[in-house]
Amino acid sequence: xxxxxxxxxxxxxxxxxxxxxxxxxxxxxxxxxxxxxxxxxxxxxxxxxxxxxxxxxxxxxxxxxxxxxxxxxxxxxxxxxxxxxxxxxxxxxxxxxxxxxxxxxxxxxxxxxxxxxxxxxxxxxxxxxxxxxxxxxxxxxxxxxxxxxxxxxxxxxxxxxxxxxxxxxxxxxxxxxxxxxxxxxxxxxxxxxxxxxxxxxxxxxxxxxxxxxxxxxxxxxxxxxxxxxxxxxxxxxxxxxxxxxxxxxxxxxxxxxxxxxxxxxxxxxxxxxxxxxx
Numbered sequence: 001x002x003x004x005x006x007x008x009x010x011x012x013x014x015x016x017x018x019x020x021x022x023x024x025x026x027x028x029x030x031x032x033x034x035x036x037x038x039x040x041x042x043x044x045x046x047x048x049x050x051x052x053x054x055x056x057x058x059x060x061x062x063x064x065x066x067x068x069x070x071x072x073x074x075x076x077x078x079x080x081x082x083x084x085x086x087x088x089x090x091x092x093x094x095x096x097x098x099x100x101x102x103x104x105x106x107x108x109x110x111x112x113x114x115x116x117x118x119x120x121x122x123x124x125x126x127x128x129x130x131x132x133x134x135x136x137x138x139x140x141x142x143x144x145x146x147x148x149x150x151x152x153x154x155x156x157x158x159x160x161x162x163x164x165x166x167x168x169x170x171x172x173x174x175x176x177x178x179x180x181x182x183x184x185x186x187x188x189x190x191x192x193x194x195x196x197x198x199x200x201x202x203x204x205x206x207x208x209x210x211x212x213x214x215x216x217x218x219x220x221x222x223x224x225x226x227x228x229x230x231x232x233x234x235x236x237x238x239x240x241x242x243x244x245x246x247x248x249x250x251x252x253x254x255x256x257x258x259x260x261x262x263x264x265x266x267x268x269x270x271x272x273x274x275x276x277x278x
Contacts, residue, residue, distance in 0.1 A: 107229050112276045115228045124220035124242030126181030126203040131245035133181075134207045136161060136195050142208050148262050152269045155190055155209050163196035180205075180220045180242060189269070191219040206244035211269045213278050222277070223248065226267055229275055230255055 126133075138161060145156040169176050175186035176194055181203030183194040190209040195202070210219045220242035227248055230236035236251035249265040256263045259274050272278045 105233070106274070107233060107276055109276050111232060112225075112229060115232075116225055116277070119221050119224045119228070122218075122221045122224045122242060124180030124224070127241060127243060128203065131205045131241070131243045133203045133205060136163065136202075136207075138163065140207060142266075145264075148264065150262075153262060153264070156264060156266065156268065159192075159208055161193065161195050161207055164194075166197050169194050169197050175216060177218065179218055184210075184219060186216050189214055206249070206266070208266055210244065210267050211272055212267075213272070222267065222272075225277060226252070226272075226275060229277075 140161055142156050142159055145153065145159070148156060169183075169185055173185040173187060176197065177184055177186075178198075178201060179191070182201055183197040184191040185194045185197075186192075190211055192209055193204045193207055210222070212219060212222045223244050224240050224242040227236050227238070227240045227242070230248075230251045231238075231240065233255070235255050236248065238245075238247040238251075244267070252267070252271065253263050253265045255274075256265075256271060259271075261270050261274060262268075264271070269278065
């Protein structure tokens with residue numbers, strides 16, 4: 001554990017709390033291919049003029065008939081591969097459409113509710129060997145957050161960890177809870193690491209806000225819900241452990257990219273809305 005950072009004034013924390021409240025406010029494939037029409041001339045269509053032997057084209061000789069049959073067979077032989085190629089092209093485009101549709105697919109609301117019911121009593125356990133903890137750094141800022149536009153990302157842009165004792169947290173926040181090896185405090189829809197609350201319980205897989213909505217559901221339960229839904233959708237390949245570790249954050253980034261959301265690699269309000277969990 002790193003040495004304790006400089007204790008910040010309570011006033012600064014209050015100001016951040018106000019910022020969080022502002023930050024939590026709401027604000028506002030390829031088309032189907034078409035086969036090219038294959039032109040097939042009629043073998044009985046009358047022609048004009050004469051053939052090479054001087055006979056009228058409308059009255060073909062025996063040799064002329066044989067030539068027509070030969071040409072018709074040759075024509076059919078050429079046209080068949082063109083039809084197969086067209087079918088293959090259409091099938092390929094349909095597969096592309098299906099893949100694009102899968103990327104933009106929303107989770108099934110019934111499955112989401114089923115997962116939430118299954119995790120009603122979920123409790124995360126610290127796994128420092130599999131998911132190493134982050135360490136306290138008073139100068140830490142969430143990388144790239146300055147590029148995230150909109151009021152619903154303000155809480156990430158303004159976040160920086162602060163170190164306070166147990167008494168300070170209880171005098172500023174009504175909900176402080178031990179979750180998965182570390183204490184968190186709840187403020188206006190988000191859980192934050194309560195650095196310094198208990199030196200013996202400082203296991204955090206992620207240092208930053210975790211959005212859960214105004215009902216203040218435990219962050220580990222919400223993380224487990226998100227992991228399970230992303231797992232069903234093919235984004236997450238790891239264990240449903242309720243820890244916001246690297247694999248979970250990679251899955252979040254991929255899902256956010258496919259949905260056209262800001263890629264925060266975190267559980268934010270727009271992402272939880274898209275997953276049907278807000």
